[in-house]
Amino acid sequence: MKKKSVWIVSAIICLVLGLAVIWGLSYCRERTEGLEDLDISTGTKNHSLAYDKEKDILYVGTHDKVLAAFEQGEEIWRTQANGSFDELVLDAKNDKLYAANEDGHVYVYQASGGNVLLDIDTRRKAVAVDVLEDESKIAVITNTGSNKSSVLVYSSEGEELGGIDYKILVSGVQFCQDGETLLISNKRGEVLHITKDGEVLDTLKTGYEIIQMIQNGDTYWTINRNGIYHQFDEALNVIRTGKIDNTVNAFMASIGVDEDGEYVLIGTKEGYLFVMDGQDKQIYTTDVGVRITDFETANGSIYFTGYEDFVKNIYVDNLATMDYYKSMEEVLGYAVFVPFFLLLVCLIQMFPKVKRAAGKLLKKMWRQRMAYIMLLPTFVLIFLFNYRGIFIAFYRAFTDWSRTNNTLAKMNFIGLENFRQMLQEGYFLIGMKNLSLLLVTGILKTMTVPLAVAWLVHSIRGDKRKYIHRFLFVLPIVVPGVVGTLTWQKIYDPTIGLLNEVLGALHLENLQRVWLGDERTAIWAIIFMGFPFVGAMAFLVYYGGLLNIGTDVVESAMIDSATRWDIFWKVQLPLIKPQISIMVTLTILGTMQDFNSIFIMTGGGPGTATYVPALELYLNASQFGRYGYASALGIVLMVFTLTVTVIKNALTREKE
């Protein structure tokens, strides 16, 4: 009796411990989340930022002509120009905001009200701007095409003081402390220290295309396209350099540093955000899904934005502990199983009957431990690469999981919303219509030609001839699926495709079509791909079926002077029904899931003429990044395939 109470107490302790670990896990997760969304909206794709520390005003320049100012989250003004706002520079002391716009102007706004104080016509796309601290000079970079840039210097009244043309893209400009010379960075990977006439005083070679150059206090930072960053002073002495761990082959887009110049933040075109600590160690990576274009640092926060309607914030204080909490989270993630396992042990110990049975089972399992050891790799693999994905798909089909909502914290449970969207967006229904056509024709294809060919080959006299024919009918299967599809794509080519050429040679020019580009013919072109449809697998299965029947059955029918026609319909066909039903089932299952050939041939087009649900699933999973929606489509497809399997099994069982 006393023993039992010990187990009860231990069970309770284990339970409490387990709950504590779960709580700790969620606590750590919060700390590692790192990003906070600011509640401001421009209504369009953002591009550049500027921040007023004293007044807490955030200026956001957008890709889509709008410039807006937000004071403590409230919009105070907005204005418009004719192009994308590529860079903003704030001069808070003089209440001025300098904006480089791709419409070929640099605008100087009154920072508190949004009126245009000065409009400098730079004639070409202005992509970067810098202002001297005493605001006597403005430096601007303009781009023309993909390899011409100019560095222009203007007076505070907008008068052009000088200009230098380069036959290479220049990505950034910063004034030096002397107010006379400039630093510019270019596509060749150089930082040049130049006078305003273009004379090069100094060069720093960073080795790879420089995407952005920023100033932080007395030092300057550049980011190269491949993820290397440099910190250097005005004399171009490198102070610090590092490289992000770019296993995903991302394309760098922007760089930011905190006020102390310790943490470096790097954004990429794909939407990855990398954070490096003062030792140039990568401490945090996340994916926001869209190109990150600008960082702004102030008061212990780092704001950043990109090609969507968002401004996010990272607390510098959180960065310092992020690494720690991240490893804690990992440890706790595994540790969470321990108390619950012990709890189970305690519970078993409480009931002697269960205890005895469990002991027996364990003994048996121990004796056969070799079996479990040998199966371990198999089951570890299918857990990690099959079942986990399936469970995730099942759960997250009911959430708004997407490229931007890619952590559990950001995902929302939305019930059947994804399924509702499926019916509402229309692509799914169009896809189902096309799929039905593909299914019907697919079934017809497997039931006719392969069966006929199998019968023909089976009717041949002589084993050697039989073998050769079988071999030749199967031989085309060696063409890889992708190559076969690409070849058919070329056969349908409107200008040099075999089909149109043959029609031309037969003087049937009026029948020539842009087969894959015409909404009426595209789906039929896909259906007729693979003509004359000698499916090698179906052929072999039917042929095997015919062989199994045995010659005596057929021969005895022959003696009864039945015709071959009769024998086929009355004897052979009924006997290979199982093979036909297997092939029909496999065709249905295959057609529902397969989208390789459509993806290669038309990509679903023209319009939606060849869309199918599986293709929609793939596009949502890859290009659109709507993972939750893709998973919901997966569930629908699974329900279809399971239904087919169940019906098939029921039919076969009935026959037996």
Added chain:
Amino acid sequence: MKKISKRRAREIRFQTIIEIIMVLIMFFAFVPIFVMVIMSFKSNWEIYNNFFALPRHIEWDNYRNAFSKLYGSMVNTLAVNAFAVVLTLILSAMGGFVFATMDFPGKGFLYYVLLVLMMIPGVLSLAANYNLIISYGLFNTRWALIFPWISGGQILGIILCRNSIEALPKDLFEAAKIEGCGQMDLLARIAVPLAKPILSTIAVMKMVDYYNDFIWPMLVIESNSKQVITVAVRVFTSAAGTTNIGAMFAGYIIATIPLLVLFLFTSRLYMEGMTAGAVKG
């Protein structure tokens, strides 16, 4: 006598007719292959100006050009493929052996766990698996291909191996056990040698499967140096555009050659592998 010869005459006529029909069907079935071969030897000028003519002189440059572009991914594909096939065989033999010869608690359940996967379509978890690969840190590595391939590929392999090993006489294993063989010895010395036929079928079947994979590599591999041949051929096609059509077809031929060679040497196994899935159905 007369009757027999009449019958023979009818038989000859019948054989002639079916031969004609088969040659016709075969001709059409081979049209894409003819197109590939003929075009791959023609220059761009000839393709545009003399579509139907056979190549006047053989353009080996097409092959040189295609080979230089596809060589890297071909070597990569064959290496990754061979590695994955070997792992699949090891897992299949081991799993099949355990399920066929050993008796342990949970056997039925575990086997069922495997079987269920055959019923679930792969597209269901496409988005989830893509994200898992990223979270495992395998994105854009060759492991992103190998692990999912062997994980899915072993399932049918285990089923086939189990059936094959179960068909072996039980005494064989009992006798060896009495002689003092451990489970690993039984597997390596008895089960594997006797299951060689089915293992070779699985090997050929999986080589073809892995070689043909297209969507998954396209999703998880970004570097050209790690890309597989099917995706590389498609990229090469878009790069060649309308200016280098001969080379494009030469690329198709090059991509076909490994499977052609495999088929020529193992045609029986190749065909068995193709129908193995259907027979299990």
